[in-house]
Amino acid sequence: MKNNLRIISSNDGSHTIYREDIDEHYHSIHGSIQESIHVFIEAGLKTFIKKNKKKEINILEIGFGTGLNALLTNQETKQLKQIVNYHTLEPLPIECSLIKNLNFKKINSKVFSLIHNLEWNCNHSINNFFTFFKEKITFEDFNSKIKYDIIYYDAFGPNSQKEMWTLDVFEKLYSLLNSSGILVTYCAKGQVRRDLKSVGFEMERLPGPIGKREMLRASKI
Numbered sequence: 001m002k003n004n005l006r007i008i009s010s011n012d013g014s015h016t017i018y019r020e021d022i023d024e025h026y027h028s029i030h031g032s033i034q035e036s037i038h039v040f041i042e043a044g045l046k047t048f049i050k051k052n053k054k055k056e057i058n059i060l061e062i063g064f065g066t067g068l069n070a071l072l073t074n075q076e077t078k079q080l081k082q083i084v085n086y087h088t089l090e091p092l093p094i095e096c097s098l099i100k101n102l103n104f105k106k107i108n109s110k111v112f113s114l115i116h117n118l119e120w121n122c123n124h125s126i127n128n129f130f131t132f133f134k135e136k137i138t139f140e141d142f143n144s145k146i147k148y149d150i151i152y153y154d155a156f157g158p159n160s161q162k163e164m165w166t167l168d169v170f171e172k173l174y175s176l177l178n179s180s181g182i183l184v185t186y187c188a189k190g191q192v193r194r195d196l197k198s199v200g201f202e203m204e205r206l207p208g209p210i211g212k213r214e215m216l217r218a219s220k221i
């Protein structure tokens with residue numbers, strides 16, 4: 001997964017990756033860091049913590065990619081003194097030669113290198129607040145004995161990866177959440193919202209990050 005990929009700068013100066021074969025970016029071109037903070041950290045992690053007092057929170061991310069969401073989550077958990085067990089799925093890891101040129105290093109270069117260099121498919125303790133497990137697998141093949149409190153749903157969009165936005169996938173996502181768990185995604189398509197609702201989620205349309213009108217939060221009640 002190298003020749004197909006190239007680094008570009010998004011509008012907030014932070015990098016993202018463009019994947020040529022499917023004409024998709026890994027983040028919003030309006031700003032990758034601002035998008036990740038808005039959708040996953042603010043509307044996901046911080047909202048969940050405000051509503052639920054849990055000693056430990058289990059997060060599942062679909063699509064590890066550049067590791068930006070993991071990096072920002074690690075940073076936030078230290079500030080909030082919240083224990084998080086972070087489990088992320090990725091079938092197509094990005095080559096290190098590309099990763100090392102991303103300017104996300106400025107967030108925390110030590111942790112950024114660590115999460116990329118750690119062995120796949122086993123659990124690692126990054127610090128007292130953050131355990132990290134990256135699994136080289138597709139979501140379709142993934143099974144779990146544990147349930148999650150928050151899902152960061154960060155697959156490529158329905159136009160290029162429609163198999164990730166089906167009712168079967170949404171039912172599986174629902175079943176992977178604890179009751180009172182939430183799923184957040186940058187995608188705000190009407191059909192996605194209606195389909196998530198039809199498998200049992202309570203849906204909220206929230207203001208989107210810069211450059212996008214809306215995003216979605218789905219709650220398991």
Ligand SMILES: C[S@@+](CC[C@H](N)C(=O)[O-])C[C@H]1O[C@@H](n2cnc3c(N)ncnc32)[C@H](O)[C@@H]1O
Pocket residue numbers: 025026027062063064065066067068069089090091092137138139140154155156157
């Ligand atoms: C929009 S990018 C998001 C990347 C990431 N969260 C980040 O911050 O860089 C989508 C990611 O989903 C991964 N992906 C593609 N198909 C997948 C599948 N079937 N299951 C899980 N992840 C998948 C891609 O390889 C890519 O890394």
